[in-house]
Amino acid sequence: MNFLILTLIKAAIVAFVLMTTLAYLQWIERKVIAHIQLRVGPRRVGPHGLLQPLADVIKLLTKEDMLPSHVNKGFYFLAPFIAVFFALIAISVIPFGTEVNLGRIRTAMQLTDLNIGVLFILGLSGMGVYGVALAGWASNNKYALLGGLRSSAQMISYELPMAMAIAAPLLMLNTLSFRELVNAQSGYLFGFIPRWTIFQGPFPQIISFLIFLVAAFAETNRVPFDLPEAENELVAGFHTEYSSMKFASFFMAEYANMVTVSCVATLLFLGGWHPLWPEQYGAKFLPTAIFAAGALLCFYHGFNPARPFDKITLPVAGVVFLGLAAAFMAPVIGPILMPLFWFASKVGIILFLYIWVRATLPRFRYDQLMRFAWTYMFPLAIANLFVTGLLVALSS
């Protein structure tokens, strides 16, 4: 098929899935935080609040789009555009799975495989600082400016430990392209431990993984590092003066950054789409088993539901899960869905960790945050890189 048309179709699919994921990530976050805090979360709009993101989108779109008179109009319009542009474009180098062969179409589940993919993501996270800094400046408001500068300084400070934590597994895997990184993590050690970077010799990259996660929390301005945009601190930080669609852009940029960083962590440290245990021990049946168990649970609770409308919604959910379980065993789409399942579940676990930490930890004060970056994480990242390099050089 023509390369251009195929790429356009892939880009449309990825964009659609990404937008839906961002919307429902917010739903998942609200539900998970609610259940951790022993309440229910949104449940009125649609069954179990499933249409809540749609309601939020309608609300944000129909809100009055104010343009305060004292702002710098050029930068005021440019800042959310920059933030969301660099956040969304990073998804174009992330591989989601293996090669796909559908009849005459033969393509990889990735928009483009740059052989400097890791550097591309680092560059984009550096450019994303501009959106925040310009938003704070353009608002012509001292709280917004302070919030913007603090947030940009935090993002830059944590880029350094993040880059060092990325460099350590690259020393072991010897490539900068994401697809080759995942291919270098295939296979099994001792027959049953997957050769993910966090298990691989000569130096299992567990410290790098932890440093990367903490730095990623700080890069995306999430709790416990979200002082610059906390509501009870600097009003709302750099997006104080923004309303309606521009505020939604910053929101979308934050969630897109979260998804990108989780994908990069999965690809670099958790082995991408490779399963957790070998195929001969039945890793192929795991998604079917999980979805079938979920369907049975839904059907069981559908017979004595806690709420009257659950008599309908729970069995419907059970049928959907059964359909998914059957799809994983289907001949043609089964092998396509398997790597997607593993990739999505690993990314989902990291996103759940993000949400879990948000519901649990208090936030750092700003000077504690910066001191933590420069006096703890940066030396630890350098020491980790040094030890990794030493062990790689000694073992080859």
Added chain:
Amino acid sequence: MPQLPIPQSPPISWFLILSAILFALGVAGFLFRRNIITVFMSIELMLNAVNLTFVTFSYKIRQIDGHIFSFFVMVVAAAEAAVGLAIILTVFKNRQTLEIDEVSSLKN
């Protein structure tokens, strides 16, 4: 695709001419602007033009040494930007102005 009166791939001289134009703009900004920070940014523009020349000639001789020179130029520009901006901050703290014409107490 309509046939435009330009060659299919750009000749190397075009890159060098672009580099010359950017360098000239950098020199013009350096000589004619009065804000210290804009003068400094014109210096960075000149360094970028030189980087483009290095990478172009590296393409011409099909060797990678030009890229390495360019890399070192970037590193030195980073160090220079850090120290230069610290100096600008100090000058602002002492003179409360950012115009280079007013920081002239050593003159005469």
Added chain:
Amino acid sequence: MDSILFLIFAAVAVICGLNLVLQKHPITSALSLVGVMASLAVLYLLLGGEFIAMAQLIVYAGAIMVLFIFVIMLLNAGTEQRPRRRLWASYAGVPLLAGVIGLAAYIVQRSLPATESVSFGGFQEGTAKAIGEKLFSVYVLPFEVTSILILIAIVGAIVLARKEVS
């Protein structure tokens, strides 16, 4: 196709460069410089320098220019006043510039063979691996010296910008 790509991004670079020199507020100049750097990064990709293109984005556009923008925001630099120029300078400046650049362009074009052109993919060794091999074997002394240079710059910047403890 490569020509059109070059012309678009060269035009963006020149327009952003003009913007840098002509704008009154430093922050617009700073963003124009970011635009120049980004379009130069694309031109480096055309010339096969993929590592240098990404290094330009990460180091120059992503770190140095953010430092510039911080300083501009912190110092609250306002728009600058334009001095009155002498009459002959403002009328002879631009044509003289155009004349000199035209002469340089003509000389450059005559001295290089016209058949040598840049096509995307003409230089395949701009990879990180090739740069790493050269950097740590032939150019290892400048590499170590620049790392000491950066250390000096960091110490200098901290000493210059710290608050006086009186």
